[in-house]
Amino acid sequence: GRGRGWGHLPRLGARAAAAMSLPPLFLLLLLFLLLGAGGLRAADAMEELATEQEAEESHRQDSVSLLTFILLLTLTILTIWLFKHRRVRFLHETGLAMIYGLIVGVILRYGTPSTSGHDKPFSCSQEDRPFTTLLVNVSGKFFEYTLKGEISPGKIHNVEQNDMLRKVTFDPEVFFNILLPPIIFHAGYSLKKRHFFRNLGSILAYAFLGTAVSCFIIGNLMYGVVKLMKLVGQLSGKFYYTDCLLFGAIISATDPVTVLAIFNELHADVDLYALLFGESVLNDAVAIVLSSSIVAYQPTGENTHAFDAAAFFKSVGVFLGIFSGSFMMGAVTGVVTALISFFFTKLHCFPLLETALFFLMSWSTFLLAEACGFTGVVAVLFCGITQAHYTYNNLSVESRSRTKQLFEVLHFLAENFIFSYMGLALFTFQKHIFSPVFIIGAFVAIFLGRAAHIYPLSFLLNLGRRHKISWNFQHMMMFSGLRGAMAFALAIRDTATYSHQMMFSTTLLIVFFTVWIVGGGTTPMLSWLNIRVGVDPDQDPPPTNDNSERRNRTKQESAWLFRLWYSFDHNYLKPILTHSGPPLTTTLPSWCGLVAHCLTSPQVYDNQEQLREEDSDFILNDGDLTVTYGDTTITANGSSGPHTATTSLDGRRTKSNSEEALERDLGAADHEVTSRGTRLVFPLEDNA
Amino acid sequence: GRGRGWGHLPRLGARAAAAMSLPPLFLLLLLFLLLGAGGLRAADAMEELATEQEAEESHRQDSVSLLTFILLLTLTILTIWLFKHRRVRFLHETGLAMIYGLIVGVILRYGTPSTSGHDKPFSCSQEDRPFTTLLVNVSGKFFEYTLKGEISPGKIHNVEQNDMLRKVTFDPEVFFNILLPPIIFHAGYSLKKRHFFRNLGSILAYAFLGTAVSCFIIGNLMYGVVKLMKLVGQLSGKFYYTDCLLFGAIISATDPVTVLAIFNELHADVDLYALLFGESVLNDAVAIVLSSSIVAYQPTGENTHAFDAAAFFKSVGVFLGIFSGSFMMGAVTGVVTALISFFFTKLHCFPLLETALFFLMSWSTFLLAEACGFTGVVAVLFCGITQAHYTYNNLSVESRSRTKQLFEVLHFLAENFIFSYMGLALFTFQKHIFSPVFIIGAFVAIFLGRAAHIYPLSFLLNLGRRHKISWNFQHMMMFSGLRGAMAFALAIRDTATYSHQMMFSTTLLIVFFTVWIVGGGTTPMLSWLNIRVGVDPDQDPPPTNDNSERRNRTKQESAWLFRLWYSFDHNYLKPILTHSGPPLTTTLPSWCGLVAHCLTSPQVYDNQEQLREEDSDFILNDGDLTVTYGDTTITANGSSGPHTATTSLDGRRTKSNSEEALERDLGAADHEVTSRGTRLVFPLEDNA
DSSP states (O other): OTTTTOTTOHHHHHHHHHHHHSOHHHHHHHHHHHHHHHHHHHHHHTTSOOHHHHHHHHHHHHHHHHHHHHHHHHHHHHHHHHHHHTTOOSSOHHHHHHHHHHHHHHIIIIISOOOOSOSSOOOOOBSSSOOSEEEEEETTEEEEEEEEEEEOGGGGGGTTOOHHHHHTOOOHHHIIIIIHHHHHHHHHHHTOOHHHHHTHHHHHHIIIIIHHHHHHHHHHHHHHHHHHHHHHTOOOSOOOHHHHHHHHHHHTOBOOHHHHHHHHHHTOOHHHHHHHHHHHHHHHHHHHHHHHHHHHOOOSSSOSSSOOHHHHHHHHHHHHHHHHHHHHHHHHHHHHHHHHHHHOGGGGGOHHHHHHHHHHHHHHHHHHHHHTTSOHHHHHHHHHHHHHHTHHHHSOHHHHHHHHHHHHHHHHHHHHHHHHHHHHHHHHOSOOOOOHHHHHHHHHHHHHHHHHHHHHHHHHHHHHOSSOOOHHHHHHHHHTOOBOHHHHHHHHHOOOSHHHHHHHHHHHHHHHHIIIIIHHTHHHHHHHTTOOOSOOTTOOOOOOSOHHHHHHHHHHHTTHHHHHHHHHIIIIIHHHHSSOSSOHHHHSOGGGHHHHHHHSOHHHHHHHHHTHHHHTTTOOOGGGGHHHHGGGGHHHHHHHGGGHHHHOTTOOOOOSOHHHHHHHHTTOOOOOOOOOSOOOSSOOOOOO | OTTTTOTTOHHHHHHHHHHHHSOHHHHHHHHHHHHHHHHHHHHHHTTOOOHHHHHHHHHHHHHHHHHHHHHHHHHHHHHHHHHHHTTOOSSOHHHHHHHHHHHHHHIIIIISOOOOSOSSOOOOOBSSSOOSEEEEEETTEEEEEEEEEEEOGGGGGGTTOOHHHHHTOOOHHIIIIIIHHHHHHHHHHHTOOHHHHHTHHHHHHIIIIIHHHHHHHHHHHHHHHHHHHHHHTOOOSOOOHHHHHHHHHHHTOBOOHHHHHHHHHHTOOHHHHHHHHHHHHHHHHHHHHHHHHHHHOOOSSSOSSSOOHHHHHHHHHHHHHHHHHHHHHHHHHHHHHHHHHHHOGGGGGOHHHHHHHHHHHHHHHHHHHHHTTSOHHHHHHHHHHHHHHTHHHHSOHHHHHHHHHHHHHHHHHHHHHHHHHHHHHHHHOSOOOOOHHHHHHHHHHHHHHHHHHHHHHHHHHHHHOSSOOOHHHHHHHHHTOOBOHHHHHHHHTOOOSHHHHHHHHHHHHHHHHIIIIIHHTHHHHHHHTTOOOSOOTTOOOOOOSOHHHHHHHHHHHTTHHHHHHHHHIIIIIHHHHSSOSSOHHHHSOGGGHHHHHHHSOTHHHHHHHHTTGGGTTTOOOGGGGHHHHGGGGHHHHHHHGGGHHHHOTTOOOOOSOHHHHHHHHTTOOOOOOOOOSOOOSSOOOOOO
């Protein structure tokens, strides 16, 4: 049967060729033709009932559905190119992917004929529970069926009426196991920024406290909305308090991908960038663990409305357990990868193996965590951070660029795939429940939740921060609370019940609205809020007058925990896990000299200078930790110190004076400001 | 429920950490523990019947099954590293992947408890035909089931008794739509070799005629075996003549990946390499189309044994139609990509977009062909060849290395995944039918089929070839007829009937045997057959005495078709599709000067020198086609000629004399032999 249909289809191929050489719009046309043809052919095939042909038809539809997404992505890329070329900033690639997805979704929904696999709802009663596999006897032949899920009784008559719609609907597992890991890993891998660590305290506060606050406020507000809906009679299914909280957790995962892209392009204020990026990366992790804990909150007895202290504390325990467990697992796998790349040094000769190994280890972290009941997203995030910090230093130069580029491409494809799928899902997903009251309530709730998250926390943080978070920064953070891939992935994970379906539909609309409207408004907003653009990322905030006073304060007050960790990491972990850093023989006390000698890689002595510049985002030079170790390490630093200025290939000024270096790292050094960025059209104002 | 089980699992994480820093064997241990734990937990969970928990369990199992494969690959990579490090050549990475797959398969099969989703075979009769979707009413709740396939009545009681076995069994669509494209595309992309084009005629003969001969001989021999089995009473199901032919087509797809890897490593004779590689790449395409045509061979009436001339010619038509259609589609998409990269020149500024686009266009070729009823493998193969020839020249330098590396990694991962899956499938696939007579018959048949393919064809080809294919080369080709990924993918595609199941099991064993035994025997065989190793790929066969005579013959006899195509491609296609090659204004006749001027990219004049060296595998310098155009092109060549020697960055000698260059391209030039390869342990003998 494979040969059927090839006779009349070269036309289509030729048409494709003609279409693709013309602007992207024609590609869209091809897509429609293809989908139309797929639908028509599916209708033809239903006449012949042979199983083999049905299998082949199914194969063809699989191809068409995958092809649909690939052409959508191609289309998005070509249009992005046009946008980038013309410096269009009001619409980001993800927003574009959604629009194309929407268009194709409409076509699929209304353009293709209904080709239902079951003409009438067939039902035969079983006794007690659904089997995962079913054997059905059809006139002597046995057929195997697998369980797909429960269907609410009202929906029986319009289940899967269109084969094509069914084919383009992916298993949510695909999002979780295949598409999310590269996105999250890439985020973790990119976190290796000096400015991130400088603002670590605030970022952690925003991510943990802020997300929890946002989750509970949104949850409670939505519970009010649900109560109201029940009063008005707009609610036709069950909607518990835990469902509302779950919605709060789902929708608290911010994803300001559009805002960050513009920040990146305009070189907006680095501290604001670090705050936003750090918060969004970590709050994904918090939101996903929160939602797991809320699902785990099962009060004893039937009344799920009542507050049950035992269940609540169990949920808190679950949260802490999952989070710390996943964190540990991610960190441990990261360290293990570092050790593998440390010991298998000859892997350098085979960059392909090195890259493949790196990729597989990262992915396996995610899956291992999921398989053990932890949260893969959290694990892979911290695995990414650890690998960027340690493993990266052990890779060969070729592997570094390879892994970076591989993850970049995977991240790009996965992200745009998810967003175009979102556009598609608005029309192809068959169980939408759009409730105007709920949707309006949700928009109000996320606004209030974001406000209650940003302003009070910023106030509290400003009490302790040297560089205050200005009002304009707070407004910008408030504004940048977009929802994206993570909220969608969390919402689509379980759409079995009435409440989950309503939550899914609402989440979808919130993502659309925020990505388009808020994303499009970023550039005007930046200008309106007088946020600095064209900032050199390596440049520090402009110096104020009281230099000497500040310098003194730095040593006493700021980030003692960070300082402690920094020295521990630099003196012990780095030398053990990577071929960089000072030799252990110099950092360990003299009485463990033998152990130190065994653990120190012979390459350390050679590589000390060579690896410095890649690592300089975080550790600026080898001498910078003499603050804590004083004169005991003077020999090691003395030997490497003079080299620093010459080996920094990227032209950054590095300082041999160790105290100043650490201070600069913590944002307090007072060297001259040499802004290399151009200050763009926006009025400049120093908000620091 | 997500929180369940996290309490006792950090142990496992820590164990993983400990295990992975030690040699690979411990990683295997971890795998067992994990699988064991997964199985046990699955057994626990069956107590609680809540659907939510079952879904979560299912998610966990999905993770475990993916993780199994990823850890298998990791294990393989680490072991390969050991092997490469110690220069072990008796076992290739694919063979290794299979062994690990086998071990894990045994564990899965016998080590995990049986956790059947359906305790008793449940059946309820429908009227006429199986629906694709089934709604089942279980005590008031409706559940949706999807059709998986037909089950032979004898197998009802052991269908899917183990959840874990079911989870690690992938949909054959995954192989076809996800794993095969990168492998085939990479093969096509790597075909851009001078030696391939020099042996094009022989390669095409081997691939087309040879595969057809092999298919029919194996098919007929197997029909004899099947007849014999029927006589002896060993056959318990239907086995038609077309099934035998299909088996012939499936098993005719050779995949000498192991042999080629060793050839590559030892720098064995380049012509032999080109013959083997070219044959294996193209014969995959031929085999897959052959098998489609055989499936399409459906004689009218019920008697499928009888020969039906109409059906036969229909099959031949199908073969030609599918092949040429797929070929066209691949070439067209390749050209379209070239045009896109040609027109969207500013894509250079965004190498990420460029790489993603390149990747998506390649994949969409495959899917588009499949969706249209053509053969994706053939399309993507020729798309790869076309893109290597044209699009590659339009890419930015960064994108070139990016795409190359991306496809390299994808190819590597996909190939090893397929081979480890094969190992796994020997134990986890539930419908194996091992028939000793059939298996022995098949081994004899593939041996005879390969012999009937290589020796007579080589004899015929030698009548026309200048460089004869020596006996030793023929023996090596005979020996290198391994079966691999493509045979497996073809065999697993349809395992619904008795005959297909038997064919699948036999194919699996043939792949195992040939990859291990034949792959392991390559190095001794090379030595035994006195095949040259340590050959510089850029070096030509040693000169013989009659230089002037040969040079004269070259011009008259050799490859006039190739020569014609070469000049057409170089003078017209290259300038239109890429930014390299001579400007059209110089190659077109003067009366179409305006058209030529419009079609010529302004960059051509600038890029002429810049792009030469990357392209030199095939086109050595711009001057080499003056053979056909003589003095009319002297201006263009004159301007670029003197640069050639200085711009060849890779240190290869390029000749400014155009005649000599083309001759060298066709393997007849007589410049001095400067062998840069070391001649290894093997005795050297000149077989040319």
